[in-house]
Amino acid sequence: MxxxxxxxxxxxxxxxxxxxxxxxxxxxxxxxxxxxxxxxxxxxxxxxxxxxxxLTPDEVSDVLPDAIVRRTGQDRQLARALSSTVEEAIQTSVKKDPQPLVDAIFPVIGPAIRKAISNALSSTIQSLNTTLEHSLSLQGLKWRMEAMRTGRPFAEIVLSHTMLYQVDQVFLIHKETGLLLQDVESGNTTVQDADMVSGMLTAIQDFVHDSFTVKKGEQLDTMQVGDLTVWIERGPHAIIAAVVRGAPNQELRVVLQDAVETVHLEMEVAFQDFSGDSGPFAAIRPHLVSCLQIQLAEDEETKAKSPAFWIILCACVISLSIWGFVSTRDAWRWSAYLDLLEDEPGIVVTKTGTRDGLFYVKGLRDPLAPDPATLLSGTGLLLTDVSGEWEPYLAFRPEFIVQRAARLVSLPETAKLTYEDGTLHLSGTAPMIWLKDARERVRYMQGVAGLVEADDFLTEEMGRMLDMQALVENLTIIFPVGSSRLNPGDYRQIETVTNTVRALNSAAAAVAISTQIEIIGHSDSTGSAAMNTLISTRRAMRVRDALVDAGFPASEFIARGVSATVPVDDGSQDRIQEASRRVSFHVLVSDRASDEETRQ
Amino acid sequence: MIQKKICMLGAFAVGKTSLVGRFVRSIFSDKYQTTVGVKIDKKIVSVGDEQVNMMLWDLHGEDEFQKVRMSYLRGASGYLLVADGTRKDTLDIALSLHETIQESVGTIPCILVVNKSDLSDDWEIEKSELDDLATNHWEIIYSSAKSGEGVEEAFQSLARQVV
Structure with a gap:
C-alpha cells in the first residue's frame, strides 16, 4: 500500500x-x-x-573439504599436487621453529627408530646364527677354504650358500578381523584353505601377544617350523604373512616391507571402507606376486672353475704325488734299514712302527755291535727320521766272545784269539805274565770254558830265547889255514860270542830252560883226515877256553871237532875252504825242571 | 564374496563345537581350542543373491578355569551365544559373556542359541525366562546338534544380520 x-x-x-x-x-x-x-x-x-x-574465498571454503575427500578417493592427483607445497611449508616451518614439528612427530619417531634398530639387530643375529651353524660342519670347512681362496669374509661365503629359499604363499590379512583380503601362492605349492589359515595366523598372533609379557607395539614377526618360516610384516590396517621354505635372507624382509607400504598407500580408502568384501583388494595382487621370490643356489656343476681352482687342484695333485712318492720311498728305506738291523750280529729287533711322525724301532743291542744310527747312512734315512730304543744285552756269537775276551784280557797286538768249541785259543806271542793273568780273567767269562795256547803260540820270552839261540848258532869264527890259534882280531869275535851267549842264557832263564852250547870245530878238506880232526878239535877247544876265560862255567860247553865232515856248500871253492876252517855253535836246550829231576 | 568374522561363545561343554561340527568346513584339529583357545572353521551361507563366507571363531568354552580371550573377538561382525538348555548356569554365563562383549567390542549382531532341544524334558532353563529375553529383543533359536535342528537357521539368521 x-x-x-x-x-x-x-x-x-x-x-x-x-x-x-x-x-x-x-x-x-x-x-x-x-x-x-x-x-x-x-x-x-x-x-x-x-x-x-x-571463486570467492567463501565458495572455496565451502567446497574444499568435500573436494579433497572426493579427489583423494579417485586418484593420487591431489597428493602429487600438494606434495611440493607441503614440503615447502614443512621446510619453512622447520626453519622458523622446529619445535612444533618435533613435538608432533615425537610419539611416532621413537617407536619407529626402535623398530628399525630391532630389525637391524635381528638381521645381524640371523646372519650370525647362520654363520655359527655352518662353522663346524664339513660343509663349513669347505666354505672356509673357499673364503681363503677368494679372500672374501667367511660369513659372506656362508650367506651366499644359504640364500636358498622359496616363498610358497603370501597372505594379505585384515589386521582387525583376521579376514583374508588376498593371497597368492607359487605354482608348485599345496595350499590349505587360505582364509582359515589366515584366521588362525591372526589367532596365534593374538594368543602370543596375550600369553606373554610383551611391550605395546611388539608383535609376533616370525614363526618357524622345520624348513618352513612364516615372516609377518604389518601395516596399520593389514599384515602380509609370507610362508617361506628354506633360509630367507633379509632382502626378502625388505621386499615384504615395501609390499606392505605400497598396499597401504594404494588401498587406504578400501581399508577405511572395508566391511568384509575383499574384491577391491584384487588390484594389489601384483604386489603380493612380487613377494613370491625364489632364490636358487648356484649350480656347482655349471659354475665356471676359476684358474685359481685349477692351480689349487694341480697343487693338490702334485702334493699328493710327492707325498705318495716320499711315503713309498721312506717305506722302502725303512724296510731296508730293518733288514740291515736284523742282519747285523749283536742286534735283535723286537718292535717296529711309527711314533710321533717318526719311524720307531725297539730292540736289544750288544755293546760291541755297531751303533744302529751308523747303519742309517746307507739307507737314505736321516737320523731325525728314526727314533730308536735299545736295551743292552750280551751276544754269544764267537766274534763277540773273542772281542769281549780281547778287551777283558787286553790282548797284545802280537797275539790272537779264536773261539772254538767253547774254548778260547791263543796264538802269536805274548808275555808270560800276561798269559797267566789272561787265564785268570777268562775264567769268569760267560760262555768260555778256558784259554788254551795254540801250537803256534810263543811267549815273548821263549821267542827271545829262540832268537838268541839262532844268533848263537849263526856265529862262526874263522881260523887260518892249518892253525888252531886265534888271531888278535878274532878276540873281537869271541867277545861277540860271549855277549850273545850271555843274552841266550838270560833269555833261557826267563823261560826256565837250560842251555848247553856245543862248540864244533871244522877243518877244510886239505890234509889228512887225522890232522884235520886234530886241528878241528883244537879249534873248538880254543874257543871253549876263551869263553871259559870270559867267565862262563866250562860245563856249559861241549867242544868237539868234526874235521871236514860238515862242509860248507855255499860260495866259491876258495870261500868254501876258508869257511871250512871255522868253529860253529849249536845250542842244546832242555827243560830246567827235567834237568833237576835228572840230577836228583 | 563377502567375508564375516563370526564368534561362537558360551560356557564349557554347551555343544558349540558339536553344533557346528556337521555343518562347517574345518581343517584344524579340535585340540587348537585347548591349546590356542580357538579353532577357526568356515561356513558359507547365502543371503539373497549373495554368498557370505562366515569365518567361525569357535572359542574355548568359558568356565572357572579359563576365560574367553577378548582379543579373539576383535573385528567380529557378530556372534552366536550358545547355552545348554539342560544347564541353567550356561545361560547365565552366556548372558554374562554378552555383557562383557558389549563392553569391550560394542554392540554387534548376536543370536542366543539354546542347544540340546532334543532333551527338552531335562531342561533347567525356564521357558518363561527365555520368553522374557525374547521380549527384550533377543533373538533366540532352539537347536540340537544331535538332530541338526535350528543349526542352519542360526547361521542363516546371523548372516542376514551381519550383511
Whole structure:
C-alpha cells in the first residue's frame, strides 16, 4: 500500500503510467524474492563473465573439504599436487621453529627408530646364527677354504650358500578381523584353505601377544617350523604373512616391507571402507606376486672353475704325488734299514712302527755291535727320521766272545784269539805274565770254558830265547889255514860270542830252560883226515877256553871237532875252504825242571 | 564374496563345537581350542543373491578355569551365544559373556542359541525366562546338534544380520 501525499507530490500520470506503476508494484509485491534472487544471479553471471575461473574465498571454503575427500578417493592427483607445497611449508616451518614439528612427530619417531634398530639387530643375529651353524660342519670347512681362496669374509661365503629359499604363499590379512583380503601362492605349492589359515595366523598372533609379557607395539614377526618360516610384516590396517621354505635372507624382509607400504598407500580408502568384501583388494595382487621370490643356489656343476681352482687342484695333485712318492720311498728305506738291523750280529729287533711322525724301532743291542744310527747312512734315512730304543744285552756269537775276551784280557797286538768249541785259543806271542793273568780273567767269562795256547803260540820270552839261540848258532869264527890259534882280531869275535851267549842264557832263564852250547870245530878238506880232526878239535877247544876265560862255567860247553865232515856248500871253492876252517855253535836246550829231576 | 568374522561363545561343554561340527568346513584339529583357545572353521551361507563366507571363531568354552580371550573377538561382525538348555548356569554365563562383549567390542549382531532341544524334558532353563529375553529383543533359536535342528537357521539368521 501507498499514502495520498506521495501520490500528490508525484508528476501527473497518464492512465497508462498508472497502469505501469501498478504492475510494477504488483510485480514487486508478488515477485520481490525472486527478483532479488534474479538480481543476485545476474551479478554472479556478470562476475563469472568477467573472471570465469575465479571463486570467492567463501565458495572455496565451502567446497574444499568435500573436494579433497572426493579427489583423494579417485586418484593420487591431489597428493602429487600438494606434495611440493607441503614440503615447502614443512621446510619453512622447520626453519622458523622446529619445535612444533618435533613435538608432533615425537610419539611416532621413537617407536619407529626402535623398530628399525630391532630389525637391524635381528638381521645381524640371523646372519650370525647362520654363520655359527655352518662353522663346524664339513660343509663349513669347505666354505672356509673357499673364503681363503677368494679372500672374501667367511660369513659372506656362508650367506651366499644359504640364500636358498622359496616363498610358497603370501597372505594379505585384515589386521582387525583376521579376514583374508588376498593371497597368492607359487605354482608348485599345496595350499590349505587360505582364509582359515589366515584366521588362525591372526589367532596365534593374538594368543602370543596375550600369553606373554610383551611391550605395546611388539608383535609376533616370525614363526618357524622345520624348513618352513612364516615372516609377518604389518601395516596399520593389514599384515602380509609370507610362508617361506628354506633360509630367507633379509632382502626378502625388505621386499615384504615395501609390499606392505605400497598396499597401504594404494588401498587406504578400501581399508577405511572395508566391511568384509575383499574384491577391491584384487588390484594389489601384483604386489603380493612380487613377494613370491625364489632364490636358487648356484649350480656347482655349471659354475665356471676359476684358474685359481685349477692351480689349487694341480697343487693338490702334485702334493699328493710327492707325498705318495716320499711315503713309498721312506717305506722302502725303512724296510731296508730293518733288514740291515736284523742282519747285523749283536742286534735283535723286537718292535717296529711309527711314533710321533717318526719311524720307531725297539730292540736289544750288544755293546760291541755297531751303533744302529751308523747303519742309517746307507739307507737314505736321516737320523731325525728314526727314533730308536735299545736295551743292552750280551751276544754269544764267537766274534763277540773273542772281542769281549780281547778287551777283558787286553790282548797284545802280537797275539790272537779264536773261539772254538767253547774254548778260547791263543796264538802269536805274548808275555808270560800276561798269559797267566789272561787265564785268570777268562775264567769268569760267560760262555768260555778256558784259554788254551795254540801250537803256534810263543811267549815273548821263549821267542827271545829262540832268537838268541839262532844268533848263537849263526856265529862262526874263522881260523887260518892249518892253525888252531886265534888271531888278535878274532878276540873281537869271541867277545861277540860271549855277549850273545850271555843274552841266550838270560833269555833261557826267563823261560826256565837250560842251555848247553856245543862248540864244533871244522877243518877244510886239505890234509889228512887225522890232522884235520886234530886241528878241528883244537879249534873248538880254543874257543871253549876263551869263553871259559870270559867267565862262563866250562860245563856249559861241549867242544868237539868234526874235521871236514860238515862242509860248507855255499860260495866259491876258495870261500868254501876258508869257511871250512871255522868253529860253529849249536845250542842244546832242555827243560830246567827235567834237568833237576835228572840230577836228583 | 563377502567375508564375516563370526564368534561362537558360551560356557564349557554347551555343544558349540558339536553344533557346528556337521555343518562347517574345518581343517584344524579340535585340540587348537585347548591349546590356542580357538579353532577357526568356515561356513558359507547365502543371503539373497549373495554368498557370505562366515569365518567361525569357535572359542574355548568359558568356565572357572579359563576365560574367553577378548582379543579373539576383535573385528567380529557378530556372534552366536550358545547355552545348554539342560544347564541353567550356561545361560547365565552366556548372558554374562554378552555383557562383557558389549563392553569391550560394542554392540554387534548376536543370536542366543539354546542347544540340546532334543532333551527338552531335562531342561533347567525356564521357558518363561527365555520368553522374557525374547521380549527384550533377543533373538533366540532352539537347536540340537544331535538332530541338526535350528543349526542352519542360526547361521542363516546371523548372516542376514551381519550383511
Amino acid at each position: 501507498s499514502d495520498s501525499s506521495t501520490q500528490d507530490d508525484s508528476p501527473k500520470k497518464t492512465p497508462s503510467d498508472v497502469t505501469g506503476d501498478s504492475l510494477d508494484e504488483l510485480r514487486r509485491l508478488i515477485l520481490n524474492r525472486e527478483q532479488r534472487e534474479l538480481e543476485s544471479l545476474r551479478e554472479d553471471v556478470e562476475h563469472l563473465t568477467k573472471r570465469p575461473h575465479a
